[in-house]
Amino acid sequence: MKKIPVFFISGFLDSGKTTFIIDTLKNDISDNMMKTLLLVCEEGEVEYSEELLKETNTVAKYFDTLESFDYKLVSKYIKEVKPDRIVIEMNGMWELTKLQFPREIEIVQVVTFIDGTTFDVYFNNMRQKFTDIIKRSQICCFTKLDDPTKILPYQTALKLISNRCQFMIMDENMRASDLFEEPLPYDINAPVIQIKDEDYGTFYIDTFENKERYNGKIVEYDIMVVLSDKLPKGTFIAGRMIMNCCANDIQLYGFLAKSNMGIKLKDRSFIHLKAKISYEWTEEYQEEELMLDPISIEEIPNKEEVLNLTN
Numbered sequence: 001m002k003k004i005p006v007f008f009i010s011g012f013l014d015s016g017k018t019t020f021i022i023d024t025l026k027n028d029i030s031d032n033m034m035k036t037l038l039l040v041c042e043e044g045e046v047e048y049s050e051e052l053l054k055e056t057n058t059v060a061k062y063f064d065t066l067e068s069f070d071y072k073l074v075s076k077y078i079k080e081v082k083p084d085r086i087v088i089e090m091n092g093m094w095e096l097t098k099l100q101f102p103r104e105i106e107i108v109q110v111v112t113f114i115d116g117t118t119f120d121v122y123f124n125n126m127r128q129k130f131t132d133i134i135k136r137s138q139i140c141c142f143t144k145l146d147d148p149t150k151i152l153p154y155q156t157a158l159k160l161i162s163n164r165c166q167f168m169i170m171d172e173n174m175r176a177s178d179l180f181e182e183p184l185p186y187d188i189n190a191p192v193i194q195i196k197d198e199d200y201g202t203f204y205i206d207t208f209e210n211k212e213r214y215n216g217k218i219v220e221y222d223i224m225v226v227l228s229d230k231l232p233k234g235t236f237i238a239g240r241m242i243m244n245c246c247a248n249d250i251q252l253y254g255f256l257a258k259s260n261m262g263i264k265l266k267d268r269s270f271i272h273l274k275a276k277i278s279y280e281w282t283e284e285y286q287e288e289e290l291m292l293d294p295i296s297i298e299e300i301p302n303k304e305e306v307l308n309l310t311n
Helices: 017-027 050-055 071-081 119-125 127-135 152-161 197-209
Strands: 004-011 036-040 058-062 085-089 105-115 139-143 166-170 176-178 218-226 236-243 250-257 270-282 287-300 306-308
Touching: 004 017, 017 050, 017 085, 017 105, 036 071, 050 058, 058 071, 119 127, 119 152, 127 152, 152 197, 197 218, 197 236, 197 250, 197 306, 218 250, 218 287, 236 270
Parallel strands: 004 085, 004 105, 036 058, 036 085, 105 139, 139 166, 236 306, 250 287
Antiparallel strands: 166 176, 218 236, 218 270, 236 250, 270 287
8 A cells, every 4th residue: 555655744832833834835836736635733823824725735634632633533534635745733742652643644754843042941841842852853943043053052962862863943934054063072183082071972973973084083081881791792882871851861872892901890880991983884783883992991980970961
C-alpha cells in the first residue's frame, strides 16, 4: 500500500506555524498542484481563509482537543479527501506520545517553530516539553528573533538534545538560515587540543558534525572512566555524564578508548587523558565512530560527576 506523506509542523502558540504553512501552500500553486489535507490542532491569530484553501486545493479539518484527534476519524477524512499529502499543524502543548495515526500515512518531515522572544522563559521552565519536541524534529526554526546571539548560550544544550536536528533562524519573509555559527571555544589547530569541562559538550557535538577537523588530532582533557564487561577487552569509555533537561534526563556522552596502557582503572574514577583521535567503522552503528588511542593517562581526584550545560 502506497503511504501518504505527512509533514508535521509543531511548536507553541504564535510561533509562526500557520504563517509558514500558508506561505508553503501559496508557493506550491501550479496547474497540477497536489491535493492537501490540512489537519489543524491549534488556532492562533492567523487563520486559513476559505479563498486560500480553494486556491491551494486544500481541505482543512480542525481538532480542539487531543482526544478528538482520533486515528479512525483521520482515516475517514483521508478516504473522503483522497489527498496527495497531509500537513498537520500540531498543538505544541499536546502529549505527542499519546497520538495515534492511521496506517496509510507516513511522517516524512517534522519541523518545529519556536518563538525566539519567549524561548528562554519557556526553555528554563518547561525544559522537558522542549526536549520532547526537539528530539522528534528534523528542523527547528526560531522566529521573531532580532538578536540571534540571545540563543547562543543554549547552543550546546539544544544540540545535545538532538545533534541530528538542524537549527535555523527564520525572518519575517520566511527566509531561513543556519542559526549557530559560533567559533569553537578551544584552539582546533593547536598541537594538543585542550578541552575544559565547560566545553566538553561542544567538543562532543562537533566531533560528530565535523569529523574531518578531528581525525588524527591529539586531545587532552579530564574524563570519567566507565567500565563494562560488554566492551572489547582492554578498552573503556572515556566520557562525562551530562544533564540535559532535569535530574531524570542524565546521560553518558563518551567515546571508546582502545587501551588502558596497563593502568588498573576503576569504574567512575577520573583521569586526565591525552589521546589521539581516529574514526573507525563500527558494525553496531553502521557508521564511523570516534576512537581514542591514549598517549598518557594520569589518575586525578574525582570531580563533579554530572555536568549541567543547560544553565
